[in-house]
Amino acid sequence: MASALKNLSTYDDSNIPDASEMTFAIVVADWNRDITHALYEGCLETLQKHGASEEKIHVVQVPGTFELPAAGRIIAGRENPDVVICIGCVIKGETQHDEYINNAVAQGLVNLSIATGRPFIFGVLTPNTHQQALDRAGGKHGNKGVEAAVTALRMAELYRAKA
Ligand code: DLZ
Secondary structure, three states: OOOOOOOOEOOEOOOOOOOOOOOEEEEEEOOOHHHHHHHHHHHHHHHHHOOOOHHHEEEEEEOOHHHHHHHHHHHHHHHOOOEEEEEEEOOOOOOOHHHHHHHHHHHHHHHHHHHHOOOEEEEEEOOOOHHHHHHOEEEOOEEHHHHHHHHHHHHHHHHHOOO
């Protein structure tokens, strides 16, 4: 039987919905800002490449990744975007702080998505080293901010099509 599924991937931004009518919120953590700003730039460029207009993209900065869910919820209530993209980077250190933050944020964002019916995108890097983060913020593994944007565009389309 022929598959009815389209060949879509977050690594490939062809076949992506047009963003000109969509509204976005992007929340960016300041910790590891050399990384998070690069992720943000990749994300923003991708949204704009697909037609998103500047006045429909609301951006807020927060101190750290742990603050992403709370800030995402606040900006969702204030701006009513079609999707909230949360960008952060938690690098493993000597303690287990990374596990606490990453688990809390992943759980927080999925809870928000389910409770509100609005997609919250997990644009958080969880590397072991700063080099691994650089590799994923425009380095040899691409820019995960681009993938967050592609995911957001697809989820925003779904959100806007809700009954
Ligand atoms: C405290 C902390 C540490 C140790 N590491 C990071 C990190 O690698 N990335 C990040 O985004 N935030 C870190 N934070 C800060 C927490 O996310 C949070 O801002 C504080 O615990 C205050 O709630």
